[in-house]
Amino acid sequence: MANAVQKITLNASRDIPFNKLVLSQSNVRRVKAGISIEDLSEDIARRGLLQSLSVRPVLDADGAETGMFEVPAGGRRYRALELLVKQKRLAKVAPVPCIPKAANAATSAEEDSLAENVQHVGLHPLDQFRAFQALREKGQSEEDIAAAFFVSVNVVKQRLRLAAVSNALLDLYAQDGITLEQLMAFTVTDDHARQEQVWEAIQRSYSKEPYQIRRMLTETTVRTSDKRAQFVGLDAYADAGGVVMRDLFQSDDGGWLEDAALLDRLVGEKLKAEAETIAAEGWKWISVTVETPYGHTHGLRELAGTSPDLTAEEQATIDALNAECAKLEAEYEEADELPDEVDERLGEIETALAAFDDRPVIYDPAGIARAGVFISIDSNGNLSVGRGYVRPEDEAPVTVDGEGDTGAEGATPEASDPTAPVIQRAVITIGGQAEPEDDEDDVIKPLPDRLISELTAHRTLALRDALANEPSVAFLAVLHKFCLDVFSRYSSHAVCMDISVRNVGFAQQGPGLKESASAHAVDARHRAWEERLPSDQADLWDALAALEGTEQAALFAHCASFGVSALYEKADRNGAGPSASGIQRRLHQADVLARAVGLDMVAAGWKPTVDNYLSRVTKPRILEAVREAKGEQSAQLIDHLKKGDMAKEAERLLDGTGWLPEPLRLVEIEPVTELTTDGDAEALPSFLAGDGDEVAADTDEERQRMIAAE
Structure with missing residues (x-):
C-alpha cells in the first residue's frame, strides 16, 4: 500500500500591533535599491499594505517569548510603516498583517529573508507597458499614472508609446526576438503596417541597429526644421490633417512631418496666396519658386526704389530705443553675463529697430508696370520677396534726343490703366530632378554629363571667387586672352576667360549652389561695389578714375572673375556647339588658373552629400x-x-x-x-564602430520602480 503524501501546513496570518514589531538584524538586504522608503510609504498610504510581513517571536535570555516580534523579511515595508507612524498618519497600535513563524522553525531568519528577495520575480518590461496602457484605457490620465508610480510623465508617455507598437513586434520582444532599443526605434511611427514592413526588410539585413530602423521609418518624411515646414507652420500642417512623428527616446529636433505631399501642397497654396497679394501692387510678372536658383537676377535691371521718410513719431521712437539700448549696455558693461530679462529686452529693441530698416521700398508706378517680382522661401523658412526686376524685353523704348528714356512716363498700358491685369499667372515649381539609380550595375561607369556639369558649376563659382581675390593673377589671365586675340599665331577659341566679361550662367545647377560659401562671397563683394559705384552711367568714368590703384585692381579682378568658365558641357557632334577638344582645352586652362589662385574646393566649402553627389x-x-x-x-x-x-x-x-x-x-x-x-575603427562613427548611437530612456532601475513590494 502506497504511503500517503504528507500535507504541508501553512502558517496562519494574524494582525500584530505595529508597536509590537521591531526590525530584525537578520534581514539580508543591506544595499539601498528600488524606490525610496518615502515613495513606498506614500504607496502604502494610497493603496494599503499589499504583502504581509514575515515575523518571528523575540525571545528573552531564558528562551521565553517576550510578546515582541522581529521582522526578518519585509524590512522596507516596516521602515515605510515606521515613517507613516512618525508622520502621525498611522497609529502606533495599528494592526499590521503578519505571518508569524516559530522561533525554532526549520529555516533560519536569514534564509527566509534571502528567499523572499531572490525568489521574487519582477515584471517583464512589456507587462509594465501594457499595464500602463490598461490604466490609461480605464480613464487615468498620464499625470495620475505618473504620480501613482513615482515616475515622470515622460516615462509614462514612453511606456504607453511602447505598448502601442505592432502586436507582432511586441510578441517578438516578449520572446527576446528584438531588443528594447530596437522596439524604441519603432515607436517613431504609429503605422503598424509600416513597422512590420521595415522589420521584414531589416531582419534580412546585416545591420539591425536602431538608427537604421529610425532612418527607414522616416526616409519619406520631412524634418520639422525644413524650411518648407517652417514656412507653413506645424499648426497649419496639423489642422490640414498632417501627422507629426516624434521620437520620445532621443532628441529628434522637433520630429518629422509624415505627409510630404500634403506639406508641398500647403507650401504651394501659401506661396500662391502671397503672390496674389503682391500682384495687387501692380507688377507685370511674378515668379514663384520654393528656392530661386543662383544667378536668377543676372541680365535683369533692378529698379532703384526709395525708402519712405520717417515721421516725427517714428524718429522719436528710434531715438528712444537707441537711448535705452545704450543705457542698458553701459549699465551691464562689466557684467560677465546679462540677466535674462535684460538680454530679452535688448533682443526686443534690436527687432524693433530692424523693423524700421525693413520697411517696404517705394517704386515709381511706371517702373512697376514693366517690372516683376521673385518670390521664394529663404533658408529660415521666411517668405523672401525680391521686387523690381526688369527683363530686357520689357524695357521701355529709348530715343536719343538728349532727354534719355522718353517711354518712362505713361508709355505702357499697364501704367495708364491700373485696373488691367498686370501680372502673369504665377508658376510654382517645387522639387528637383534626380538621376535614376543603377543598383544592379557593378561596373564603375563614367560620371553622368549632368552631374559633371553641376560639379563644375560649383568649381567655376569657387574659381571666380578665388580669382577675384588674386588681382595679379586676374591681370595675367586677361593679358593671356589679349595675346591670344592680338597675335595671329595663337587661337583665341575655346579658352576659359571670356574677356567681354559676359556672365556665364549655369544651365545645370545641383542642390546647394546658391547657399555655398563661394556664392555668398561673390554676392557680398558684388553688392559692396554696387553701393560704391554711381547709378548714373555718365558718372562712372570719373568714379573709376578716382579709385586708388589697389582698388582699381580689386574691381578689375572682380569683374574679370565673371568671365571664368570652367564648365563641362557635352560636345556637339553637329558642330553647332563646342567640340570635345575645345572643351578639354578649356578645362585644362581652368586647371592652370586654379593652381595659380590656389583653389581648394574643400576650403571653398564643397563636401560630398547624398543630394549633391x-x-x-x-x-x-x-x-x-x-x-x-x-x-x-x-x-x-x-x-x-x-x-x-x-x-x-x-x-x-x-x-x-x-x-x-x-x-x-x-x-x-x-x-x-x-x-x-x-586606426580607422576609432575614426568611424559610433553607430558603425559598434557603440550604438541610441540612449535608452528606461534603465533597469526605472523599470523596477513599479515593484512596490519586495
Whole structure:
C-alpha cells in the first residue's frame, strides 16, 4: 500500500500591533535599491499594505517569548510603516498583517529573508507597458499614472508609446526576438503596417541597429526644421490633417512631418496666396519658386526704389530705443553675463529697430508696370520677396534726343490703366530632378554629363571667387586672352576667360549652389561695389578714375572673375556647339588658373552629400569614394547596404575627409597615396564602430520602480 503524501501546513496570518514589531538584524538586504522608503510609504498610504510581513517571536535570555516580534523579511515595508507612524498618519497600535513563524522553525531568519528577495520575480518590461496602457484605457490620465508610480510623465508617455507598437513586434520582444532599443526605434511611427514592413526588410539585413530602423521609418518624411515646414507652420500642417512623428527616446529636433505631399501642397497654396497679394501692387510678372536658383537676377535691371521718410513719431521712437539700448549696455558693461530679462529686452529693441530698416521700398508706378517680382522661401523658412526686376524685353523704348528714356512716363498700358491685369499667372515649381539609380550595375561607369556639369558649376563659382581675390593673377589671365586675340599665331577659341566679361550662367545647377560659401562671397563683394559705384552711367568714368590703384585692381579682378568658365558641357557632334577638344582645352586652362589662385574646393566649402553627389552615382562609385578616403575596411562596412542607405552612410564616413570627385580635383604630378586603415575603427562613427548611437530612456532601475513590494 502506497504511503500517503504528507500535507504541508501553512502558517496562519494574524494582525500584530505595529508597536509590537521591531526590525530584525537578520534581514539580508543591506544595499539601498528600488524606490525610496518615502515613495513606498506614500504607496502604502494610497493603496494599503499589499504583502504581509514575515515575523518571528523575540525571545528573552531564558528562551521565553517576550510578546515582541522581529521582522526578518519585509524590512522596507516596516521602515515605510515606521515613517507613516512618525508622520502621525498611522497609529502606533495599528494592526499590521503578519505571518508569524516559530522561533525554532526549520529555516533560519536569514534564509527566509534571502528567499523572499531572490525568489521574487519582477515584471517583464512589456507587462509594465501594457499595464500602463490598461490604466490609461480605464480613464487615468498620464499625470495620475505618473504620480501613482513615482515616475515622470515622460516615462509614462514612453511606456504607453511602447505598448502601442505592432502586436507582432511586441510578441517578438516578449520572446527576446528584438531588443528594447530596437522596439524604441519603432515607436517613431504609429503605422503598424509600416513597422512590420521595415522589420521584414531589416531582419534580412546585416545591420539591425536602431538608427537604421529610425532612418527607414522616416526616409519619406520631412524634418520639422525644413524650411518648407517652417514656412507653413506645424499648426497649419496639423489642422490640414498632417501627422507629426516624434521620437520620445532621443532628441529628434522637433520630429518629422509624415505627409510630404500634403506639406508641398500647403507650401504651394501659401506661396500662391502671397503672390496674389503682391500682384495687387501692380507688377507685370511674378515668379514663384520654393528656392530661386543662383544667378536668377543676372541680365535683369533692378529698379532703384526709395525708402519712405520717417515721421516725427517714428524718429522719436528710434531715438528712444537707441537711448535705452545704450543705457542698458553701459549699465551691464562689466557684467560677465546679462540677466535674462535684460538680454530679452535688448533682443526686443534690436527687432524693433530692424523693423524700421525693413520697411517696404517705394517704386515709381511706371517702373512697376514693366517690372516683376521673385518670390521664394529663404533658408529660415521666411517668405523672401525680391521686387523690381526688369527683363530686357520689357524695357521701355529709348530715343536719343538728349532727354534719355522718353517711354518712362505713361508709355505702357499697364501704367495708364491700373485696373488691367498686370501680372502673369504665377508658376510654382517645387522639387528637383534626380538621376535614376543603377543598383544592379557593378561596373564603375563614367560620371553622368549632368552631374559633371553641376560639379563644375560649383568649381567655376569657387574659381571666380578665388580669382577675384588674386588681382595679379586676374591681370595675367586677361593679358593671356589679349595675346591670344592680338597675335595671329595663337587661337583665341575655346579658352576659359571670356574677356567681354559676359556672365556665364549655369544651365545645370545641383542642390546647394546658391547657399555655398563661394556664392555668398561673390554676392557680398558684388553688392559692396554696387553701393560704391554711381547709378548714373555718365558718372562712372570719373568714379573709376578716382579709385586708388589697389582698388582699381580689386574691381578689375572682380569683374574679370565673371568671365571664368570652367564648365563641362557635352560636345556637339553637329558642330553647332563646342567640340570635345575645345572643351578639354578649356578645362585644362581652368586647371592652370586654379593652381595659380590656389583653389581648394574643400576650403571653398564643397563636401560630398547624398543630394549633391552620392545619390547621383552608382554603388561602385560610392564604395570607390569611401575606399579612397577611408580605406577598404570602411568600404566593407557599407558594401552590403542598399544604395539609399549606402549613400547616407557614405556621407557620414566622408565628412571631414576632404575627399573630392574627379571633376573637382586638380591634376597632381604625384599620385595620391591611398589612405591606410590603421586606426580607422576609432575614426568611424559610433553607430558603425559598434557603440550604438541610441540612449535608452528606461534603465533597469526605472523599470523596477513599479515593484512596490519586495
